[in-house]
Amino acid sequence: MSKISKFSLVVICGLISSSTFAAMPKGMPESYTTECASCHTAYAPRFLNQQNWQNITATLDKHFGTDASIDAKTLDEISKWLVKNAATKGRSAEYSPDNRITSKSWFKSEHDEVSAEEWKRPSIKSPSNCMACHAQANAGIFDEDSVRIPKK
Numbered sequence: 001m002s003k004i005s006k007f008s009l010v011v012i013c014g015l016i017s018s019s020t021f022a023a024m025p026k027g028m029p030e031s032y033t034t035e036c037a038s039c040h041t042a043y044a045p046r047f048l049n050q051q052n053w054q055n056i057t058a059t060l061d062k063h064f065g066t067d068a069s070i071d072a073k074t075l076d077e078i079s080k081w082l083v084k085n086a087a088t089k090g091r092s093a094e095y096s097p098d099n100r101i102t103s104k105s106w107f108k109s110e111h112d113e114v115s116a117e118e119w120k121r122p123s124i125k126s127p128s129n130c131m132a133c134h135a136q137a138n139a140g141i142f143d144e145d146s147v148r149i150p151k152k
């Protein structure tokens with residue numbers, strides 16, 4: 001095998017493995033996209049623990065100042081998948097008292113390089129808007145190579 005093809009193989013394997021580890025867990029119900037990604041990013045389940053996902057799915061009628069209720073069957077399939085794939089270890093498994101990903105200490109430390117001015121840019125508006133900077137957030141991918149802070 002030539003040097004070049006060995007190199008490409010390593011790169012390809014690297015790409016495959018990093019996206020496999022980071023992507024959305026399998027079995028994602030289609031309703032997760034239609035019901036939970038219409039107002040914001042489809043948050044990957046690994047960013048909150050089981051209790052936080054249970055709190056969120058049990059109170060969708062009072063969801064961060066809005067009504068995000070869904071029918072019982074859809075709610076059941078979404079909450080089962082979220083709870084099954086919730087964070088169980090590490091910093092992202094820490095309980096979040098306000099059920100937010102963005103209020104957690106790991107979120108703050110991962111984003112300490114983002115300035116106050118950058119958070120307020122019109123195309124970003126809120127730290128909850130992961131998609132503004134992580135183009136592949138809806139696919140559960142947040143690696144450093146795919147981060148770009150928009151200029152405006």
Ligand code: HEC
Pocket residue numbers: 035036037038039040043056060063064066067068078099100101102103126127128129
């Ligand atoms: C009608 C619009 C709407 C729908 C539908 C909706 N949400 Fe939300 N959600 C919001 C708003 C508004 C916020 C607060 C965003 C902000 O502070 O910028 C939010 C925030 C969140 C957060 C916290 C984000 C953070 O800051 O860490 C989570 C988690 C979340 N939603 C999960 C869900 C799930 C799961 C569903 C589907 C069952 C869902 N949302 C459906 C409007 C919605």
Ligand code: HEC
Pocket residue numbers: 041047101102110111113114118119124126127128129130131132133134142143144147148149
């Ligand atoms: C204003 C742009 C911006 C927004 C909005 C944003 N991020 Fe980030 N994120 C960044 C930057 C910049 C980094 C640091 C990348 C680096 O280490 O070079 C980062 C890093 C991360 C990392 C660590 C990646 C790694 O491999 O080290 C994760 C995980 C992450 N963000 C998740 C999220 C989630 C989840 C949301 C939404 C709830 C979000 N981010 C919203 C800009 C943003």
